[in-house]
Amino acid sequence: xxxxxxxxxxxxxxxxxxxxxxxxxxxxxxxxxxxxxxxxxxxxxxxxxxxxxxxxxxxxxxxxxxxxxxxxxxxxxxxxxxxxxxxxxxxxxxxxxxxxxxxxxxxxxxxxxxxxxxxxxxxxxxxxxxxxxxxxxxxxxxxxxxxxxxxxxxxxxxxxxxxxxxxxxxxxxxxxxxxxxxxxxxxxxxxxxxxxxxxxxxxxxxxxxxxxxxxxxxxxxxxxxxxxxxxxxxxxxxxxxxxxxxxxxxxxxxxxxxxxxxxxxxxxxxxxxxxxxxxxxxxxxxxxxxxxxxxxxxxxxxxxxxxxxxxxxxxxxxxxxxxxxxxxxxxxxxxxxxxxxxxxxxxxxxxxxxxxxxxxxxxxxxxxxxxxxxxxxxxxxxxxxxxxxxxxxxxxxxxxxxxxxxxxxxxxxxxxxx
Amino acid sequence: xxxxxxxxxxxxxxxxxxxxxxxxxxxxxxxxxxxxxxxxxxxxxxxxxxxxxxxxxxxxxxxxxxxxxxxxxxxxxxxxxxxxxxxxxxxxxxxxxxxxxxxxxxxxxxxxxxxxxxxxxxxxxxxxxxxxxxxxxxxxxxxxxxxxxxxxxxxxxxxxxxxxxxxxxxxxxxxxxxxxxxxxxxxxxxxxxxxxxxxxxxxxxxxxxxxxxxxxxxxxxxxxxxxxxxxxxxxxxxxxxxxxxxxxxxxxxxxxxxxxxxxxxxxxxxxxxxxxxxxxxxxxxxxxxxxxxxxxxxxxxxxxxxxxxxxxxxxxxxxxxxxxxxxxxxxxxxxxxxxxxxxxxxxxxxxxxxxxxxxxxxxxxxxxxxxxxxxxxxxxxxxxxxxxxxxxxxxxxxxxxxxxxxxxxxxxxxxxxx
Numbered sequence: 128x129x130x131x132x133x134x135x136x137x138x139x140x141x142x143x144x145x146x147x148x149x150x151x152x153x154x155x156x157x158x159x160x161x162x163x164x165x166x167x168x169x170x171x172x173x174x175x176x177x178x179x180x181x182x183x184x185x186x187x188x189x190x191x192x193x194x195x196x197x198x199x200x201x202x203x204x205x206x207x208x209x210x211x212x213x214x215x216x217x218x219x220x221x222x223x224x225x226x227x228x229x230x231x232x233x234x235x236x237x238x239x240x241x242x243x244x245x246x247x248x249x250x251x252x253x254x255x256x257x258x259x260x261x262x263x264x265x266x267x268x269x270x271x272x273x274x275x276x277x278x279x280x281x282x283x284x285x286x287x288x289x290x291x292x293x294x295x296x297x298x299x300x301x302x303x304x305x306x307x308x309x310x311x312x313x314x315x316x317x318x319x320x321x322x323x324x325x326x327x328x329x330x331x332x333x334x335x336x337x338x339x340x341x342x343x344x345x346x347x348x349x350x351x352x353x354x355x356x357x358x359x360x361x362x363x364x365x366x367x368x369x370x371x372x373x374x375x376x377x378x379x380x381x382x383x384x385x386x387x388x389x390x391x392x393x394x395x396x397x398x399x400x401x402x403x404x405x406x407x408x409x410x411x412x413x414x415x416x417x418x419x420x421x422x423x424x425x426x427x428x429x430x431x432x433x434x435x436x437x438x439x440x441x442x443x444x445x446x447x448x449x450x451x452x453x454x455x456x457x458x459x460x461x462x463x464x465x466x467x468x469x470x471x472x473x474x475x476x477x478x479x480x481x482x483x484x485x486x487x488x489x490x491x492x493x494x495x496x497x498x499x500x501x502x503x504x505x506x507x508x509x510x511x512x513x514x515x516x517x518x519x520x521x522x523x524x525x526x527x528x529x530x531x532x533x534x535x536x537x538x539x540x541x542x543x544x545x
Numbered sequence: 546x547x548x549x550x551x552x553x554x555x556x557x558x559x560x561x562x563x564x565x566x567x568x569x570x571x572x573x574x575x576x577x578x579x580x581x582x583x584x585x586x587x588x589x590x591x592x593x594x595x596x597x598x599x600x601x602x603x604x605x606x607x608x609x610x611x612x613x614x615x616x617x618x619x620x621x622x623x624x625x626x627x628x629x630x631x632x633x634x635x636x637x638x639x640x641x642x643x644x645x646x647x648x649x650x651x652x653x654x655x656x657x658x659x660x661x662x663x664x665x666x667x668x669x670x671x672x673x674x675x676x677x678x679x680x681x682x683x684x685x686x687x688x689x690x691x692x693x694x695x696x697x698x699x700x701x702x703x704x705x706x707x708x709x710x711x712x713x714x715x716x717x718x719x720x721x722x723x724x725x726x727x728x729x730x731x732x733x734x735x736x737x738x739x740x741x742x743x744x745x746x747x748x749x750x751x752x753x754x755x756x757x758x759x760x761x762x763x764x765x766x767x768x769x770x771x772x773x774x775x776x777x778x779x780x781x782x783x784x785x786x787x788x789x790x791x792x793x794x795x796x797x798x799x800x801x802x803x804x805x806x807x808x809x810x811x812x813x814x815x816x817x818x819x820x821x822x823x824x825x826x827x828x829x830x831x832x833x834x835x836x837x838x839x840x841x842x843x844x845x846x847x848x849x850x851x852x853x854x855x856x857x858x859x860x861x862x863x864x865x866x867x868x869x870x871x872x873x874x875x876x877x878x879x880x881x882x883x884x885x886x887x888x889x890x891x892x893x894x895x896x897x898x899x900x901x902x903x904x905x906x907x908x909x910x911x912x913x914x915x916x917x918x919x920x921x922x923x924x925x926x927x928x929x930x931x932x933x934x935x936x937x938x939x940x941x942x943x944x945x946x947x948x949x950x951x952x953x954x955x956x957x958x959x960x961x962x963x
Contacts, residue, residue, distance in 0.1 A: 140581055142571030146564055153560030163558055164593060166586035175582065337561055410836025411829025414850040418828025419938055421904060429860065430850025432832040438847035438890065472856065486839060520837055
């Protein structure tokens with residue numbers, strides 16, 4: 128099955144809003160095993176909408192449109208699609224009831240033009256919209272399907288997951304199950320080269336990488352008749368990936384929005400341990416990411432942002448002789464920062480970061496990108512150097528990830544040892 | 546002049562990355578007075594790229610492609626465009642020199658396949674890429690132009706502003722000058738309703754709003770024969786906007802990447818003052834944003850992330866009686882946090898934040914979204930309450946912005962008073 132997306136809206140075309148709807152639909156189609164060939168954006172112009180839809184129907188089995196279902200004269204997507212399919216429009220009483228019910232529920236008066244939202248191509252399957260006035264629809268003709276969805280992302284995503292995914296599954300007779308493997312310590316290209324054959328040849332289950340600064344996420348998706356069958360496909364694939372990548376996978380979740388700080392807070396909570404941070408070049412980025420995790424207050428007590436040398440001395444007890452002899456960016460300072468934070472905050476673990484984030488401040492001995500991390504626990508204190516590249520923001524982000532990952536490993540090791 | 550955008554990349558088509566490039570280009574074209582009719586996304590498939598480019602050239606005067614200029618076999622955009630235009634490819638020595646220079650400068654070894662990035666359609670105008678290996682190009686034929694740009698946003702935006710905008714201006718005989726007005730303390734819809742007539746009717750100079758959490762940026766753009774003429778158009782427009790919006794404009798810059806923390810660091814540097822922070826629910830977000838500004842070390846000495854009550858007592862000297870009587874989220878605690886940070890860090894100013902970021906932890910007296918800010922300076926200490934809404938991340942981001950804005954105002958007032 129081949130699909131195309133036609134996004135309608137002058138505000139999209141002109142770049143006033145980002146086309147997140149197309150991204151969302153593209154990902155869902157890929158999970159559903161449907162091949163997407165094109166995304167198109169056109170403005171609120173009847174002739175150009177008709178032309179784009181007509182071309183798309185000629186090439187694809189399913190055409191999904193976004194936007195232009197509202198009550199104003201600009202909202203012409205359904206009409207343009209009906210014309211492209213050669214179908215007449217009609218007012219649908221069940222859709223009219225939905226529109227009226229929405230206004231009644233939200234205590235707003237309905238003007239007559241809102242009933243345009245109850246007009247559909249003859250024979251359309253109407254899809255209720257839990258988050259807005261405009262119902263969506265699926266129109267089938269000659270084995271092809273046109274799906275008209277509203278533009279606001281919360282309305283579109285709701286309708287897609289509640290009505291369109293089941294329709295696509297019904298057309299192909301399947302359930303769709305995904306799991307996410309989160310990877311740290313191996314770059315995108317290394318991951319890709321080790322898994323290239325799987326990513327290229329596996330269609331069900333499928334493997335797709337998503338990258339952000341310093342992290343790679345693999346999404347494994349299976350389409351089957353039942354969830355059990357899907358898990359039976361995903362388990363051996365996950366084992367195979369683990370065998371190839373080694374221990375760089377730090378978490379496996381059902382949730383795509385799970386990051387290093389979630390894994391760290393989770394591990395600390397499970398073991399009943401606490402953490403503090405001592406940050407120089409990251410400047411509070413680590414503590415801020417940790418505090419963004421709901422429930423962080425049980426495990427994260429205090430952070431020290433010691434940007435100036437005096438602050439390192441005063442707040443963390445770093446010795447002036449250490450700073451004078453080795454400098455702020457050094458093994459010795461990183462160690463004393465971590466030990467000082469652990470002592471001052473009274474936590475089980477402490478991590479420290481001190482580095483040269485650039486763009487200025489580098490020297491031949493201590494170039495931009497040199498970052499020292501420290502880690503202190505009941506068992507002792509350690510330090511290690513990172514040699515990072517990129518912009519100031521990238522160096523800081525990578526340093527924060529490395530520090531959190533080190534604390535995560537330490538916490539897990541201590542758990543395993545107990 | 547009519548334009549179309551053809552974005553090439555399977556990762557875009559499949560929704561693995563958002564098409565921010567198309568948004569950027571769409572906005573710039575609108576500023577340059579060029580009408581955009583379509584955006585298209587296709588994957589790394591030669592036949593579908595050729596088809597999309599051929600269709601676009603038939604409809605438009607300028608076709609701008611993104612992506613597919615790299616060294617791998619997947620990178621075929623230039624070749625597909627050349628075929629669509631009926632032009633042969635050739636290796637260009639000046640482009641080869643650019644590619645070799647990039648590898649030399651970055652100390653990396655160059656493999657032979659990288660020289661594919663020096664192959665262009667005959668007669669192409671080559672555009673240097675300051676941020677990556679692949680040079681871009683403009684190919685003209687029969688009065689039409691095809692522009693091939695690399696996909697990575699930092700490369701694309703750099704080339705667009707340094708080479709493509711001047712080319713578009715040259716074609717239309719104009720220079721394009723923009724300035725950015727940054728606004729805090731007025732929502733997008735209020736700004737839009739006060740400026741609606743200007744945004745709808747002003748074509749040259751034009752006004753366009755860009756929004757991020759808590760902030761609105763207005764881009765004012767003029768197209769003229771000279772920079773002086775452009776400024777002469779922009780000055781009265783800026784005055785008119787200032788008259789309508791009052792004092793919510795906290796900065797006017799030539800640079801679109803200028804945020805509250807830049808304004809704050811700038812104001813502190815100008816006045817030779819220093820700042821420290823005491824953060825509870827923001828957890829280091831303020832210090833992290835400040836430290837991301839190059840040169841922050843001159844003015845930002847230390848941050849305190851006091852998430853637990855004990856930390857507030859120990860690090861900042863907040864009195865236990867204060868916490869017991871008023872709670873951690875209170876005027877009194879915010880005041881003592883700011884005063885304690887200023888004292889402990891020895892800075893001219895200190896800001897503090899303590900609030901309920903949610904989703905849990907709210908009570909009828911102190912609901913989710915209640916945030917107290919504190920500010921301490923030589924002149925005294927003050928506190929104020931914010932009532933914010935939204936997700937945990939949104940509440941934290943807004944609280945951080947409010948705190949930085951308050952410190953900015955205090956710094957400017959003290960400067961004005963001296």
